Amino acid sequence: MVAALNSLTNIRYFHKSHLSFPALFKTVFRRIFRTPSSPSGERQEAAAVDDMLHAALEHLNEDVYLYDAETLELRYLNREARARCRWRESDLQGKRIGDTVPGFDMDLFRQHTDPLLSGEKDATTIQAMHAKGPVEVVTRLILGSDGKRLFVSTLRDLSERHEIEQARMQTISMISHELRTPLTSIKGALALLNSGALGGMSPQAGDILAIANRNSDRLLNMINDILDYEKLASDKMTFSDVRIDLHKLVLEALENMKGYAELNHVRLRLERPDTPARAFGDPNRLMQVLVNLISNAAKFSPDNGEVTIRLERIDGGWRLSVHDNGPGIPEAMIAKIGQPFLQLEATQNKKHLGTGLGLTIVKRILSHYRLGLLVTSREGHGSEFAFEMPDDMQEAA
Secondary structure, eight states: HHHHHHHHHHOEEEEESOOOOOOOHHHHHHHHHHHOHHHHHHHHHHHHHHHHHHHEEEEEEEEEEEEEEOOOBBEEOOOOOHHHTTOOOOGGOOOGGGGGSTTTHHHHHHHHHHHHTTSSEEEEEEEEEETTTEEEEEEEEOOOTSSSSSEEEEEOHHHHHHHEEEEEEHHHHHHHHHHHHHHHHHHHHHHHHHTTOOOOOOOHHHHHHHHHHHHHHHHHHHHHHHHHHHHHHTTOOOOOOOOEEEEEEEEEHHHHHHHHHTTTTTTEEOOOOOOOOEEEOOHHHHHHHHHHHHHHHHSSSOEEEEEEEEEEETEEEEEEEEESSSSOOOOOOOTTTTTTTTGGGGGGTOOOOSSSSSSHHHHHHHHHHHHHEEEEOOOTTTTEEEEETTOOOOOOO
Protein backbone atom coordinates (compact mmCIF):
# COMPACT_ATOMS: atom_id res chain seq x y z
CA MET A 1 0.00 0.00 0.00
CA VAL A 2 2.80 2.43 0.93
CA ALA A 3 4.55 1.78 -2.40
CA ALA A 4 1.32 2.39 -4.27
CA LEU A 5 0.71 5.67 -2.46
CA ASN A 6 4.27 6.75 -3.09
CA SER A 7 3.65 6.18 -6.78
CA LEU A 8 0.47 8.21 -6.61
CA THR A 9 1.96 11.11 -4.66
CA ASN A 10 4.99 11.35 -6.94
CA ILE A 11 3.48 10.66 -10.33
CA ARG A 12 3.65 13.01 -13.25
CA TYR A 13 1.56 12.92 -16.41
CA PHE A 14 3.27 12.56 -19.76
CA HIS A 15 1.20 15.54 -20.96
CA LYS A 16 2.09 18.40 -18.65
CA SER A 17 -1.00 20.42 -19.58
CA HIS A 18 -3.02 18.20 -17.26
CA LEU A 19 -2.40 18.42 -13.51
CA SER A 20 -3.11 15.11 -11.82
CA PHE A 21 -5.50 14.86 -8.89
CA PRO A 22 -2.76 13.57 -6.54
CA ALA A 23 -0.40 16.41 -7.50
CA LEU A 24 -3.15 18.99 -7.07
CA PHE A 25 -4.19 17.47 -3.73
CA LYS A 26 -0.60 17.46 -2.54
CA THR A 27 -0.05 21.10 -3.52
CA VAL A 28 -3.22 22.34 -1.85
CA PHE A 29 -2.57 20.33 1.32
CA ARG A 30 0.97 21.65 1.70
CA ARG A 31 -0.19 25.22 1.29
CA ILE A 32 -2.76 24.79 4.05
CA PHE A 33 -0.74 22.66 6.48
CA ARG A 34 2.82 23.96 6.35
CA THR A 35 5.43 22.15 8.46
CA PRO A 36 8.89 23.25 9.60
CA SER A 37 11.53 23.28 6.86
CA SER A 38 13.65 20.41 8.20
CA PRO A 39 14.24 16.74 7.22
CA SER A 40 11.97 15.49 9.98
CA GLY A 41 9.35 18.10 9.11
CA GLU A 42 9.45 17.11 5.45
CA ARG A 43 9.03 13.44 6.39
CA GLN A 44 6.04 14.29 8.56
CA GLU A 45 4.57 16.37 5.75
CA ALA A 46 5.06 13.55 3.24
CA ALA A 47 3.48 11.04 5.62
CA ALA A 48 0.53 13.39 6.23
CA VAL A 49 0.04 13.86 2.48
CA ASP A 50 0.07 10.08 1.98
CA ASP A 51 -2.51 9.61 4.74
CA MET A 52 -4.77 12.32 3.37
CA LEU A 53 -4.44 11.05 -0.19
CA HIS A 54 -5.18 7.50 0.91
CA ALA A 55 -8.28 8.65 2.79
CA ALA A 56 -9.46 10.67 -0.21
CA LEU A 57 -9.01 7.78 -2.65
CA GLU A 58 -10.60 5.28 -0.30
CA HIS A 59 -13.74 7.42 0.05
CA LEU A 60 -14.21 8.24 -3.61
CA ASN A 61 -17.53 7.02 -5.05
CA GLU A 62 -15.68 5.87 -8.18
CA ASP A 63 -13.51 2.76 -8.49
CA VAL A 64 -9.76 3.48 -8.82
CA TYR A 65 -7.33 0.94 -10.31
CA LEU A 66 -3.55 1.52 -10.44
CA TYR A 67 -1.55 -1.05 -12.42
CA ASP A 68 1.69 -1.57 -14.35
CA ALA A 69 1.40 -0.52 -18.02
CA GLU A 70 3.62 -3.38 -19.22
CA THR A 71 2.84 -6.36 -16.98
CA LEU A 72 -0.69 -5.14 -16.05
CA GLU A 73 0.04 -6.20 -12.47
CA LEU A 74 -2.20 -4.42 -9.96
CA ARG A 75 -0.56 -1.93 -7.59
CA TYR A 76 -3.58 -0.47 -5.82
CA LEU A 77 -7.40 -0.64 -5.74
CA ASN A 78 -9.45 1.73 -3.62
CA ARG A 79 -12.34 0.58 -1.42
CA GLU A 80 -15.01 0.82 -4.17
CA ALA A 81 -12.86 -1.16 -6.60
CA ARG A 82 -12.10 -3.87 -4.04
CA ALA A 83 -15.81 -4.13 -3.18
CA ARG A 84 -16.71 -4.55 -6.86
CA CYS A 85 -14.11 -7.32 -7.18
CA ARG A 86 -14.99 -8.77 -3.74
CA TRP A 87 -11.34 -8.65 -2.68
CA ARG A 88 -9.43 -7.68 0.44
CA GLU A 89 -6.24 -5.62 0.20
CA SER A 90 -4.23 -8.78 0.75
CA ASP A 91 -5.88 -10.41 -2.29
CA LEU A 92 -4.14 -8.04 -4.76
CA GLN A 93 -0.80 -9.86 -4.56
CA GLY A 94 0.05 -11.36 -7.97
CA LYS A 95 -3.21 -10.26 -9.62
CA ARG A 96 -3.50 -8.37 -12.90
CA ILE A 97 -6.13 -6.04 -14.32
CA GLY A 98 -7.54 -8.95 -16.34
CA ASP A 99 -8.46 -10.69 -13.08
CA THR A 100 -10.88 -7.92 -12.04
CA VAL A 101 -13.72 -9.10 -14.31
CA PRO A 102 -14.67 -12.64 -15.42
CA GLY A 103 -14.19 -12.95 -19.18
CA PHE A 104 -12.04 -9.79 -19.35
CA ASP A 105 -11.88 -8.64 -23.02
CA MET A 106 -8.15 -8.11 -23.60
CA ASP A 107 -8.65 -7.01 -27.24
CA LEU A 108 -11.05 -4.27 -26.14
CA PHE A 109 -8.64 -3.29 -23.36
CA ARG A 110 -5.78 -2.92 -25.85
CA GLN A 111 -7.94 -0.73 -28.09
CA HIS A 112 -8.66 1.37 -25.01
CA THR A 113 -5.02 1.77 -23.89
CA ASP A 114 -2.96 1.70 -27.12
CA PRO A 115 -3.61 5.42 -27.86
CA LEU A 116 -2.13 6.20 -24.42
CA LEU A 117 1.02 4.16 -25.01
CA SER A 118 1.55 5.75 -28.44
CA GLY A 119 1.06 9.25 -27.04
CA GLU A 120 -1.92 9.84 -29.31
CA LYS A 121 -4.21 10.71 -26.39
CA ASP A 122 -3.94 12.00 -22.82
CA ALA A 123 -6.91 9.96 -21.64
CA THR A 124 -9.30 7.42 -23.10
CA THR A 125 -12.91 6.76 -22.19
CA ILE A 126 -14.99 3.68 -22.89
CA GLN A 127 -18.41 2.48 -21.84
CA ALA A 128 -18.92 -1.21 -21.12
CA MET A 129 -21.39 -3.57 -19.51
CA HIS A 130 -20.31 -4.91 -16.12
CA ALA A 131 -22.11 -7.71 -14.30
CA LYS A 132 -23.54 -5.06 -11.96
CA GLY A 133 -24.64 -2.75 -14.78
CA PRO A 134 -23.26 -0.25 -17.32
CA VAL A 135 -20.00 1.50 -16.45
CA GLU A 136 -17.72 4.19 -17.85
CA VAL A 137 -13.95 3.70 -17.63
CA VAL A 138 -11.46 6.57 -17.98
CA THR A 139 -7.77 5.64 -18.17
CA ARG A 140 -4.60 7.76 -18.07
CA LEU A 141 -0.91 6.88 -18.38
CA ILE A 142 1.38 8.14 -15.60
CA LEU A 143 4.98 7.76 -14.52
CA GLY A 144 5.57 6.37 -11.03
CA SER A 145 8.26 7.43 -8.59
CA ASP A 146 10.23 4.29 -9.55
CA GLY A 147 10.26 5.38 -13.21
CA LYS A 148 7.77 2.74 -14.34
CA ARG A 149 4.81 3.56 -16.53
CA LEU A 150 1.47 2.97 -14.83
CA PHE A 151 -2.16 3.06 -15.87
CA VAL A 152 -4.72 4.71 -13.61
CA SER A 153 -8.29 3.72 -14.48
CA THR A 154 -11.37 5.17 -12.81
CA LEU A 155 -14.65 3.33 -13.18
CA ARG A 156 -18.00 5.08 -12.78
CA ASP A 157 -21.32 3.26 -12.40
CA LEU A 158 -23.78 4.50 -15.04
CA SER A 159 -26.86 2.61 -13.82
CA GLU A 160 -28.51 5.64 -12.25
CA ARG A 161 -27.66 7.83 -15.24
CA HIS A 162 -29.16 5.24 -17.61
CA GLU A 163 -32.32 5.01 -15.52
CA ILE A 164 -32.73 8.79 -15.65
CA GLU A 165 -32.05 8.78 -19.39
CA GLN A 166 -34.58 6.01 -19.94
CA ALA A 167 -37.26 7.86 -17.96
CA ARG A 168 -36.55 11.03 -19.91
CA MET A 169 -36.74 9.23 -23.25
CA GLN A 170 -40.01 7.54 -22.31
CA THR A 171 -41.52 10.95 -21.55
CA ILE A 172 -40.19 12.46 -24.77
CA SER A 173 -41.38 9.42 -26.73
CA MET A 174 -44.89 9.70 -25.30
CA ILE A 175 -45.08 13.39 -26.23
CA SER A 176 -43.67 12.66 -29.70
CA HIS A 177 -46.34 10.01 -30.32
CA GLU A 178 -49.02 12.52 -29.39
CA LEU A 179 -47.53 15.13 -31.74
CA ARG A 180 -47.09 12.87 -34.76
CA THR A 181 -50.81 12.25 -35.42
CA PRO A 182 -51.89 15.92 -35.69
CA LEU A 183 -48.69 16.75 -37.57
CA THR A 184 -49.46 14.05 -40.14
CA SER A 185 -52.89 15.62 -40.62
CA ILE A 186 -51.29 19.05 -41.11
CA LYS A 187 -48.92 17.53 -43.68
CA GLY A 188 -51.89 16.05 -45.54
CA ALA A 189 -53.69 19.41 -45.59
CA LEU A 190 -50.60 21.18 -46.88
CA ALA A 191 -50.16 18.58 -49.62
CA LEU A 192 -53.82 19.09 -50.64
CA LEU A 193 -53.34 22.85 -50.87
CA ASN A 194 -50.09 22.39 -52.78
CA SER A 195 -51.74 20.10 -55.34
CA GLY A 196 -54.17 22.84 -56.41
CA ALA A 197 -57.20 20.63 -55.72
CA LEU A 198 -58.75 23.42 -53.65
CA GLY A 199 -58.08 26.07 -56.25
CA GLY A 200 -55.17 28.25 -57.30
CA MET A 201 -53.24 30.61 -55.07
CA SER A 202 -51.01 33.64 -55.48
CA PRO A 203 -47.22 33.31 -55.76
CA GLN A 204 -46.86 34.85 -52.30
CA ALA A 205 -49.22 32.26 -50.82
CA GLY A 206 -47.30 29.53 -52.66
CA ASP A 207 -44.03 30.69 -51.07
CA ILE A 208 -45.58 30.65 -47.60
CA LEU A 209 -47.02 27.20 -48.26
CA ALA A 210 -43.56 25.92 -49.32
CA ILE A 211 -42.05 27.24 -46.07
CA ALA A 212 -44.81 25.60 -44.01
CA ASN A 213 -44.27 22.33 -45.89
CA ARG A 214 -40.50 22.33 -45.31
CA ASN A 215 -40.88 23.11 -41.61
CA SER A 216 -43.50 20.41 -41.11
CA ASP A 217 -41.15 17.95 -42.85
CA ARG A 218 -38.37 19.01 -40.52
CA LEU A 219 -40.56 18.64 -37.43
CA LEU A 220 -41.81 15.22 -38.54
CA ASN A 221 -38.22 14.06 -39.12
CA MET A 222 -37.26 15.23 -35.63
CA ILE A 223 -40.18 13.34 -34.10
CA ASN A 224 -39.28 10.21 -36.07
CA ASP A 225 -35.66 10.50 -34.87
CA ILE A 226 -36.81 10.62 -31.25
CA LEU A 227 -39.11 7.61 -31.69
CA ASP A 228 -36.42 5.63 -33.52
CA TYR A 229 -33.88 6.39 -30.81
CA GLU A 230 -36.31 5.29 -28.11
CA LYS A 231 -36.90 2.01 -29.96
CA LEU A 232 -33.18 1.38 -30.38
CA ALA A 233 -32.40 2.27 -26.76
CA SER A 234 -35.05 -0.15 -25.51
CA ASP A 235 -34.21 -2.88 -28.07
CA LYS A 236 -37.66 -2.59 -29.66
CA MET A 237 -36.43 -1.75 -33.15
CA THR A 238 -37.15 -4.53 -35.66
CA PHE A 239 -34.60 -5.63 -38.26
CA SER A 240 -35.49 -7.58 -41.42
CA ASP A 241 -32.20 -8.80 -42.81
CA VAL A 242 -31.79 -9.88 -46.43
CA ARG A 243 -29.03 -9.99 -49.01
CA ILE A 244 -28.50 -6.38 -50.17
CA ASP A 245 -27.25 -4.93 -53.44
CA LEU A 246 -25.01 -2.15 -52.10
CA HIS A 247 -24.98 -0.34 -55.46
CA LYS A 248 -28.75 -0.05 -55.35
CA LEU A 249 -28.59 1.07 -51.71
CA VAL A 250 -26.16 3.96 -52.30
CA LEU A 251 -27.93 5.08 -55.50
CA GLU A 252 -31.26 5.22 -53.68
CA ALA A 253 -29.67 7.12 -50.78
CA LEU A 254 -28.20 9.62 -53.24
CA GLU A 255 -31.57 10.10 -54.95
CA ASN A 256 -33.35 10.54 -51.61
CA MET A 257 -30.89 13.23 -50.48
CA LYS A 258 -30.68 15.29 -53.69
CA GLY A 259 -33.34 17.76 -52.59
CA TYR A 260 -31.78 18.18 -49.16
CA ALA A 261 -28.34 18.75 -50.70
CA GLU A 262 -29.75 21.42 -53.01
CA LEU A 263 -31.41 23.11 -50.05
CA ASN A 264 -27.96 23.31 -48.41
CA HIS A 265 -26.28 24.38 -51.69
CA VAL A 266 -24.14 21.26 -51.77
CA ARG A 267 -23.28 18.84 -54.59
CA LEU A 268 -23.40 15.06 -54.10
CA ARG A 269 -20.84 12.86 -55.83
CA LEU A 270 -20.82 9.06 -55.91
CA GLU A 271 -17.73 6.89 -56.32
CA ARG A 272 -18.24 3.14 -56.74
CA PRO A 273 -16.60 0.19 -58.49
CA ASP A 274 -17.97 -1.64 -61.54
CA THR A 275 -17.99 -5.01 -59.76
CA PRO A 276 -21.08 -6.37 -57.92
CA ALA A 277 -21.27 -5.42 -54.24
CA ARG A 278 -23.46 -7.39 -51.86
CA ALA A 279 -23.82 -7.72 -48.11
CA PHE A 280 -26.35 -8.93 -45.55
CA GLY A 281 -28.54 -6.60 -43.50
CA ASP A 282 -31.76 -4.62 -43.27
CA PRO A 283 -31.87 -2.26 -46.28
CA ASN A 284 -34.21 0.17 -44.51
CA ARG A 285 -31.99 0.48 -41.44
CA LEU A 286 -28.80 0.78 -43.51
CA MET A 287 -30.57 3.40 -45.63
CA GLN A 288 -31.23 5.25 -42.37
CA VAL A 289 -27.50 5.14 -41.65
CA LEU A 290 -26.54 6.52 -45.06
CA VAL A 291 -29.23 9.22 -45.06
CA ASN A 292 -28.15 10.43 -41.62
CA LEU A 293 -24.48 10.53 -42.65
CA ILE A 294 -25.22 12.36 -45.91
CA SER A 295 -27.54 14.90 -44.26
CA ASN A 296 -24.94 15.53 -41.57
CA ALA A 297 -22.25 16.09 -44.21
CA ALA A 298 -24.52 18.46 -46.16
CA LYS A 299 -25.24 20.52 -43.04
CA PHE A 300 -21.54 20.91 -42.29
CA SER A 301 -20.46 21.68 -45.84
CA PRO A 302 -20.02 25.28 -47.03
CA ASP A 303 -22.09 26.71 -49.88
CA ASN A 304 -21.03 25.17 -53.20
CA GLY A 305 -19.28 22.41 -51.26
CA GLU A 306 -19.17 18.77 -52.24
CA VAL A 307 -20.14 15.62 -50.36
CA THR A 308 -18.60 12.39 -51.64
CA ILE A 309 -20.33 9.06 -51.06
CA ARG A 310 -17.88 6.24 -51.68
CA LEU A 311 -18.40 2.47 -51.98
CA GLU A 312 -15.14 0.58 -52.15
CA ARG A 313 -13.87 -2.95 -51.89
CA ILE A 314 -11.73 -3.83 -48.86
CA ASP A 315 -10.22 -7.09 -47.75
CA GLY A 316 -13.12 -9.41 -46.92
CA GLY A 317 -15.91 -6.89 -47.38
CA TRP A 318 -17.06 -3.42 -48.36
CA ARG A 319 -16.46 0.07 -46.99
CA LEU A 320 -19.10 2.79 -47.27
CA SER A 321 -17.98 6.33 -46.47
CA VAL A 322 -19.32 9.88 -46.61
CA HIS A 323 -16.79 12.71 -46.88
CA ASP A 324 -17.41 16.45 -46.63
CA ASN A 325 -15.15 19.49 -47.00
CA GLY A 326 -16.63 21.33 -44.04
CA PRO A 327 -14.84 22.86 -41.03
CA GLY A 328 -13.90 19.53 -39.47
CA ILE A 329 -14.52 18.39 -35.91
CA PRO A 330 -12.40 19.39 -32.89
CA GLU A 331 -10.41 16.42 -31.62
CA ALA A 332 -11.98 16.70 -28.18
CA MET A 333 -15.43 16.29 -29.70
CA ILE A 334 -14.71 13.17 -31.80
CA ALA A 335 -14.89 10.88 -28.75
CA LYS A 336 -18.31 12.35 -27.90
CA ILE A 337 -19.85 11.67 -31.32
CA GLY A 338 -22.93 9.51 -30.94
CA GLN A 339 -23.95 10.85 -27.54
CA PRO A 340 -27.71 11.58 -27.46
CA PHE A 341 -28.74 15.18 -28.23
CA LEU A 342 -25.16 16.27 -28.91
CA GLN A 343 -24.99 19.33 -31.17
CA LEU A 344 -21.55 20.32 -32.42
CA GLU A 345 -20.80 24.04 -32.41
CA ALA A 346 -20.26 24.11 -36.14
CA THR A 347 -23.97 23.43 -36.73
CA GLN A 348 -25.18 26.41 -34.77
CA ASN A 349 -25.16 28.75 -37.78
CA LYS A 350 -27.03 26.30 -39.98
CA LYS A 351 -30.69 26.78 -40.76
CA HIS A 352 -31.61 23.10 -40.72
CA LEU A 353 -30.86 21.85 -37.23
CA GLY A 354 -31.89 18.44 -35.96
CA THR A 355 -32.35 16.70 -32.66
CA GLY A 356 -28.72 15.71 -32.16
CA LEU A 357 -29.84 12.07 -32.42
CA GLY A 358 -28.81 11.31 -36.01
CA LEU A 359 -25.36 9.93 -35.27
CA THR A 360 -26.65 8.25 -32.11
CA ILE A 361 -29.13 6.32 -34.27
CA VAL A 362 -26.36 5.53 -36.77
CA LYS A 363 -24.11 4.06 -34.06
CA ARG A 364 -26.98 2.07 -32.52
CA ILE A 365 -27.94 0.54 -35.86
CA LEU A 366 -24.34 -0.33 -36.68
CA SER A 367 -23.79 -1.82 -33.22
CA HIS A 368 -26.73 -4.19 -33.90
CA TYR A 369 -24.47 -5.73 -36.58
CA ARG A 370 -21.37 -5.39 -34.37
CA LEU A 371 -20.00 -2.71 -36.68
CA GLY A 372 -18.31 0.52 -35.63
CA LEU A 373 -18.63 4.06 -36.93
CA LEU A 374 -15.21 5.17 -38.17
CA VAL A 375 -14.60 8.91 -37.89
CA THR A 376 -11.69 10.76 -39.46
CA SER A 377 -11.55 14.53 -39.16
CA ARG A 378 -9.14 17.42 -39.10
CA GLU A 379 -10.16 20.96 -38.31
CA GLY A 380 -10.31 23.02 -41.48
CA HIS A 381 -10.08 19.96 -43.73
CA GLY A 382 -13.47 18.27 -43.50
CA SER A 383 -14.62 14.96 -42.03
CA GLU A 384 -15.23 11.40 -43.12
CA PHE A 385 -17.70 8.98 -41.56
CA ALA A 386 -17.47 5.35 -42.62
CA PHE A 387 -18.44 1.79 -41.76
CA GLU A 388 -17.26 -1.57 -43.07
CA MET A 389 -19.48 -4.54 -43.84
CA PRO A 390 -17.92 -8.01 -44.19
CA ASP A 391 -19.03 -10.26 -47.05
CA ASP A 392 -20.13 -12.95 -44.63
CA MET A 393 -21.92 -10.67 -42.12
CA GLN A 394 -24.77 -12.64 -40.64
CA GLU A 395 -27.82 -11.54 -38.69
CA ALA A 396 -26.91 -10.24 -35.24
CA ALA A 397 -27.75 -12.59 -32.38
